[in-house]
Amino acid sequence: MSQSLSQTVSNTIKDSLHQLRSFHGGIKLKGKKSLSVQHPITSSEIPKEIVLPLSQHIGVPAEPVVKVGDKVLKGQLLGHAEGPVSAPVHASSSGTVTAIEERLVPHPSGLSALCVIIETDGYDQWQACTPLIGDHDHSHQSIETLGIEQITQQIANAGIVGLGGALYPSAAKLQTAEKMKTGTLIINAAECEPYITCDDALMRSRPEEIILGILLIKKVVGAKKCLIGIEDNKPEAYETLQKTIRGYERTLSSHSEAIIEVIQVPTIYPAGGEKQLIQMLTGKEVPTQGLPMDIGMICHNITTAAAVYQAVYRGEPLVSRIVTVTGGAVKEPQNMEVALGTTIRDVLNQAGLYEDKIDKIIMGGPMMGFALPAIDTPVTKATNCLLVSEPGELATPPPAMPCIRCGRCADSCPMSLLPQQMYWYAKARDLEKAQDYNIFDCIECGCCSYVCPSNIPLVQYFRYAKTEIWDDERERNKANIARERHEFRQERLEKARLAKAEAARLRKEKLAKKKAEDKKKAEQNAASGETKTPPSQSDLIKEAIARSKAKKAQQQTHRKNTENLTEAQQKQINSVNQRRRERNKLSQTESNDGDEQD
Amino acid sequence: MFGGILALIALAAFFGLILGLAAIVFKVESSPIVEQIDALLPQTQCGQCSFAGCRPYAEAIAAGDAPINLCPPGGENTVQALADLLDVEVLPLEEEENADLGPMVAIIIEDTCIGCTLCIQACPVDAILGAAKQMHTVIESECTGCELCVAPCPVDCIEMVPVKQTLKSWRWPVPQYTVNNEAAASIFATVDQALAENTRP
Numbered sequence: 001m002s003q004s005l006s007q008t009v010s011n012t013i014k015d016s017l018h019q020l021r022s023f024h025g026g027i028k029l030k031g032k033k034s035l036s037v038q039h040p041i042t043s044s045e046i047p048k049e050i051v052l053p054l055s056q057h058i059g060v061p062a063e064p065v066v067k068v069g070d071k072v073l074k075g076q077l078l079g080h081a082e083g084p085v086s087a088p089v090h091a092s093s094s095g096t097v098t099a100i101e102e103r104l105v106p107h108p109s110g111l112s113a114l115c116v117i118i119e120t121d122g123y124d125q126w127q128a129c130t131p132l133i134g135d136h137d138h139s140h141q142s143i144e145t146l147g148i149e150q151i152t153q154q155i156a157n158a159g160i161v162g163l164g165g166a167l168y169p170s171a172a173k174l175q176t177a178e179k180m181k182t183g184t185l186i187i188n189a190a191e192c193e194p195y196i197t198c199d200d201a202l203m204r205s206r207p208e209e210i211i212l213g214i215l216l217i218k219k220v221v222g223a224k225k226c227l228i229g230i231e232d233n234k235p236e237a238y239e240t241l242q243k244t245i246r247g248y249e250r251t252l253s254s255h256s257e258a259i260i261e262v263i264q265v266p267t268i269y270p271a272g273g274e275k276q277l278i279q280m281l282t283g284k285e286v287p288t289q290g291l292p293m294d295i296g297m298i299c300h301n302i303t304t305a306a307a308v309y310q311a312v313y314r315g316e317p318l319v320s321r322i323v324t325v326t327g328g329a330v331k332e333p334q335n336m337e338v339a340l341g342t343t344i345r346d347v348l349n350q351a352g353l354y355e356d357k358i359d360k361i362i363m364g365g366p367m368m369g370f371a372l373p374a375i376d377t378p379v380t381k382a383t384n385c386l387l388v389s390e391p392g393e394l395a396t397p398p399p400a401m402p403c404i405r406c407g408r409c410a411d412s413c414p415m416s417l418l419p420q421q422m423y424w425y426a427k428a429r430d431l432e433k434a435q436d437y438n439i440f441d442c443i444e445c446g447c448c449s450y451v452c453p454s455n456i457p458l459v460q461y462f463r464y465a466k467t468e469i470w471d472d473e474r475e476r477n478k479a480n481i482a483r484e485r486h487e488f489r490q491e492r493l494e495k496a497r498l499a500k501a502e503a504a505r506l507r508k509e510k511l512a513k514k515k516a517e518d519k520k521k522a523e524q525n526a527a528s529g530e531t532k533t534p535p536s537q538s539d540l541i542k543e544a545i546a547r548s549k550a551k552k553a554q555q556q557t558h559r560k561n562t563e564n565l566t567e568a569q570q571k572q573i574n575s576v577n578q579r580r581r582e583r584n585k586l587s588q589t590e591s592n593d594g595d596e597q598d
Numbered sequence: 599m600f601g602g603i604l605a606l607i608a609l610a611a612f613f614g615l616i617l618g619l620a621a622i623v624f625k626v627e628s629s630p631i632v633e634q635i636d637a638l639l640p641q642t643q644c645g646q647c648s649f650a651g652c653r654p655y656a657e658a659i660a661a662g663d664a665p666i667n668l669c670p671p672g673g674e675n676t677v678q679a680l681a682d683l684l685d686v687e688v689l690p691l692e693e694e695e696n697a698d699l700g701p702m703v704a705i706i707i708e709d710t711c712i713g714c715t716l717c718i719q720a721c722p723v724d725a726i727l728g729a730a731k732q733m734h735t736v737i738e739s740e741c742t743g744c745e746l747c748v749a750p751c752p753v754d755c756i757e758m759v760p761v762k763q764t765l766k767s768w769r770w771p772v773p774q775y776t777v778n779n780e781a782a783a784s785i786f787a788t789v790d791q792a793l794a795e796n797t798r799p
Binding site: 109467470471478481482485 | 675
């Protein structure tokens with residue numbers, strides 16, 4: 001007991017002593033988080049129709065495995081993962097598959113993508129789940145006995161993707177991390193964007209699940225250290241996590257080291273950026289265009305950890321997520337557990353809207369989210385927040401003024417980039433130059449646009465430039481393939497031409513040889529004194545005619561049915577022919593069309 | 599004096615030898631200009647430049663026989679890139695009337711196809727599959743949209759359609775950058791006024 005107490009004390013001291021570094025730039029924003037965090041998590045109703053996009057992750061879309069008319073249960077596989085970087089999609093309620101078709105998806109483009117549509121039966125019946133550990137067995141031993149491969153497979157099968165917003169298939173990330181011998185596991189619980197509280201609510205209500213999920217991830221990547229980074233505007237969640245970890249540690253036999261450290265970080269946007277959080281917690285900087293794995297770290301979101309728990313302890317795939325529904329135009333701002341595929345309209349209706357106050361409907365936060373092009377789109381694995389603002393709540397930027405080179409954007413950039421330079425090049429479509437200024441390190445946090453006194457839509461320019469660069473890359477690849485195919489075709493045609501010429505040459509040679517032989521024979525014959533001359537041309541023709549005549553005669557003997565006719569038969573035939581001729585003449589004069597003769 | 603001249607000649611010969619050998623041993627294979635031009639062309643092999651494909655056009659540009667603005671599929675970007683590469687002035691693109699339809703791809707209306715193989719012979723990148731008296735089809739991912747297969751078809755069963763946009767190929771639009779000139783003008787007017795007031799005697 002005294003040991004555990006001293007442990008707790010030492011941990012507390014360690015926490016307070018944990019040297020926090022700060023990252024470059026960043027901005028202070030009004031949190032506006034109290035709106036939605038007052039109430040416990042509610043559950044959304046089962047909608048009549050569920051629309052599940054087959055691509056809710058980065059990578060190759062899932063391949064559908066169900067047919068129209070199939071009855072599916074909740075948690076049943078709808079589409080399996082295609083390739084290593086892909087994730088499966090599962091039914092989020094029981095019902096019947098009514099269509100597999102293109103539907104609008106929540107994306108700034110307003111484009112459609114392939115979706116599986118399920119008409120729910122209202123029973124919400126789970127399929128038989130196969131957990132790896134019993135739901136109530138929270139002992140450390142049971143985690144230790146699991147194989148790494150086993151856990152990764154379970155995570156892959158559950159369709160878990162990075163729920164912090166990256167949507168990268170978690171199993172693929174874990175496998176790479178395992179190979180690279182990652183030393184530190186960072187759990188991102190910062191949730192730095194204003195308005196969003198879904199992670200906060202999750203930490204308060206399900207801390208046990210989160211901690212067990214983290215331990216599972218830690219086991220898979222073989223990390224020695226695990227740090228949870230949480231912003232200091234969430235003291236309750238921090239306390240809850242701390243308490244849960246201490247409680248868990250008490251059940252362990254050895255108290256050598258803290259299993260998980262929870263560290264509060266200052267509330268500066270974007271502290272929840274992966275690279276920024278790592279820098280704050282460890283002081284190490286992720287290299288340009290690199291990944292945390294390059295410096296021996298891996299970062300997962302806290303919601304992902306909870307999903308891992310559900311997959312391993314309950315055998316449940318990822319079929320629902322917590323969505324913050326908030327904003328000035330929402331009657332009851334709240335965190336709602338929503339079945340994936342429920343339309344955003346249904347979710348908003350459930351939270352209630354002041355219809356006359358609706359200004360913008362945004363998916364994600366006010367900084368990095370986007371205005372939804374359509375409201376009848378489904379909630380996907382990416383939907384962390386639905387923000388319905390009232391007029392005046394989110395400032396519409398006034399028209400942009402020219403850049404005055406004040407450099408505030410560079411001061412605020414958390415990636416230490418030079419936004420004003422990248423802006424000039426993006427605007428001039430000098431994409432190579434923009435890349436020289438490391439545009440691909442831009443995390444699109446929007447700090448630069450926020451601080452710009454000229455209201456220049458900087459981050460929009462960077463997004464535009466990035467997609468343009470990708471598009472150019474695709475075009476180039478396509479051109480290279482086209483060139484290869486064209487060259488191959490030219491080569492093939494050339495080969496065919498040469499082969500033809502070669503064949504012609506051989507034929508000619510053969511002919512020449514034969515002629516020479518004939519000539520030789522003739523000469524020999526002449527030399528041997530025989531008077532037999534080669535047959536002349538006219539003789540040959542006569543012979544051929546005779547042959548063909550003989551052949552004709554032979555053929556004619558076969559036409560038995562038109563020969564040796566009686567006189568009556570002959571007469572009949574003649575009359576038929578006569579009639580035919582007359583009719584042909586008639587039709588010819590009528591339609592003047594020779595083709596109609598029969 | 600004679601010794602000095604001899605020494606200098608010996609040195610010159612020695613270094614000349616070294617340089618000569620180095621030029622042979624460490625010869626840098628620079629990619630010929632034709633390759634570089636060809637790499638910038640879109641490789642549709644459409645012949646809209648009046649040459650029989652992208653490479654012949656590249657050769658013609660390199661020889662100085664053709665201007666750089668004959669490639670409608672490449673668009674302004676290709677002209678710009680070529681101008682940068684060759685250090686010549688950017689020429690306006692010779693516009694086609696349907697140039698702004700975006701990338702196109704050929705599709706064969708399969709009910710109408712009689713299997714004549716004429717389009718297969720016309721396709722510069724072997725993107726059409728089929729055999730005599732069998733229905734043909736276009737491999738969409740390989741089609742460059744050159745339209746060379748459209749004319750030979752005796753039954754007009756080949757159509758050019760725009761390439762379908764997907765979530766992956768979608769691009770952010772150019773931001774709506776509307777410089778507020780009126781606001782700027784009013785600021786300048788205020789500044790001017792203030793200056794005028796200050797300089798009043």
